[in-house]
Amino acid sequence: MHVGRKLAMLNPRTSQFRVGSGGLPAIVATDVAAALGMVEPGIGREMLCRVWWPDGAKLTAHELKNLVDEMMREEWARRESSMLDATLAVAMRGSRAQGVYATAHAARWPRMIVREHEVPVAASGYGRVRDAVLEELASAGLCQACLGRGEVANDMRVYRICKDCSGQGHLRVSERSRADLCGFSWKTYREGWASVYDWTFQACTDDLHRAERQFQGAMA
Numbered sequence: 244m245h246v247g248r249k250l251a252m253l254n255p256r257t258s259q260f261r262v263g264s265g266g267l268p269a270i271v272a273t274d275v276a277a278a279l280g281m282v283e284p285g286i287g288r289e290m291l292c293r294v295w296w297p298d299g300a301k302l303t304a305h306e307l308k309n310l311v312d313e314m315m316r317e318e319w320a321r322r323e324s325s326m327l328d329a330t331l332a333v334a335m336r337g338s339r340a341q342g343v344y345a346t347a348h349a350a351r352w353p354r355m356i357v358r359e360h361e362v363p364v365a366a367s368g369y370g371r372v373r374d375a376v377l378e379e380l381a382s383a384g385l386c387q388a389c390l391g392r393g394e395v396a397n398d399m400r401v402y403r404i405c406k407d408c409s410g411q412g413h414l415r416v417s418e419r420s421r422a423d424l425c426g427f428s429w430k431t432y433r434e435g436w437a438s439v440y441d442w443t444f445q446a447c448t449d450d451l452h453r454a455e456r457q458f459q460g461a462m463a
Contacts, residue, residue: 246455250275250295278461286310286447287454293381294451311373315443319355319369326351353435368427368436375424376444379416380451386414 253272282288289307292300300307329347332340357366386408389395393412394402404410416424421440422432432440 246291246295246458250279250291253279253296253299274462278458281461282454282457285450285454286314287450287452287457290377290380290447290451291454291458293377294383297381307377308373311377311443311447312369314446315369315373315439316355318442318446319352322347322351350438352439368425369439371425371427372436372440372443375421376440376447378424379421379444380447384414384416386412388414 253275279288279291282291286307289300289303289310292303293307325347329340329344333344353366353368355366355369386393386405388407389405389412393405393408393410395405396402405412408414418433418437419429421437422429425432425436425440427436
């Protein structure tokens with residue numbers, strides 16, 4: 244059974260008044276909750292809830308944002324440290340270190356701390372990227388035009404194949420769509436924030452897949 248179907252068992256159910264023959268199903272909600280509790284705490288587990296159990300994820304939405312913010316700060320600091328090392332290398336070795344400097348400069352992210360009214364504050368762009376990445380992952384790649392159905396209906400309730408996803412139900416988010424999600428112009432996103440988005444999205448995706456494997460292992 245797919246991870247999403249298992250976690251859906253934690254959602255509220257409608258009342259049923261059918262008379263059954265008794266007995267318990269092989270897997271019940273308490274089994275799913277126990278398996279989820281065995282997943283390593285962190286971004287992966289929070290993303291697992293965000294994607295497949297949104298009602299539960301609302302309780303810890305702030306925690307997920309804080310975890311992603313911390314991850315981005317650590318990566319920003321790592322890249323700044325590489326830039327400093329490259330600058331020192333140029334000072335000591337001259338032209339022989341130009342390649343190291345060029346690589347570090349190309350990998351550098353926008354400033355994380357800016358000053359507004361002489362007060363240091365976190366650059367808002369990182370919060371925008373974080374929220375956009377979480378929103379893209381939470382959509383599970385579903386086409387937003389048909390919500391994953393592959394078909395859309397007109398005013399007469401006549402269904403036709405969704406043109407946006409060609410009936411697939413899934414749609415890869417384009418770079419321009421990502422810029423729109425962040426609220427950046429295309430030029431600003433491409434020149435300053437695309438690498439931040441790509442890295443953050445991949446890191447969160449890796450953590451999510453790791454959490455899915457741990458969850459499946461716990462269910463087994």
